[in-house]
Amino acid sequence: MNREKHRKSLEKGYYKTHACKESFTCAFCGRLVVPQGAGTEHRNHCPNCLHSVHVDHEAGDREADCGGIMEPVAVWVRKGGEWALIHRCKRCGKLSSNRIAADDNPMKLLSIAVKPLAAPPFPLEHIGGLTKLLNDETTL
Ligand SMILES: [Zn+2]
Ligand SMILES: [Zn+2]
Secondary structure: OOOHHHHHOOOOHHHOOOOOOOOOOOOOOOOOOOOOOOOOOOOOOOOOOEEEEEEOOOOOOOOOOOOEEEEEEEEEEEEOOOOEEEEEOOOOOOOOEEEOOOOOOOHHHHHHHHHHHHHOOOOOOHHHHHHHHHHHHHHH
């Protein structure tokens, strides 16, 4: 580890107040991730596979010692329509929410978003009947 990087990593909360301008190699897919193109100053996941590494308690504080790979498990919509990703640490199970970046892989995001629809916990053929029931109730 180079000296400058080491010093920064020892400073608590450094990345909360400073933009992260460092490139890193994705721990999951191995792609070199550069800060340019994210549209945000805190790129915390790989734009290719959307995985992250568990290094923060709060976004940007770098205070977690876990270091586990964080898997993107869900997408949710913030106020104003902005998408965010839910990451789950494969090692300790911690969940965290992260804003998506401008250059995140759109197909990957979509595939995460539709996953629950592809595997519904109830039979889809019942939906027709349920919709009819609802309609009948509202027209009564
Ligand atoms: Zn990756
Ligand atoms: Zn963890």
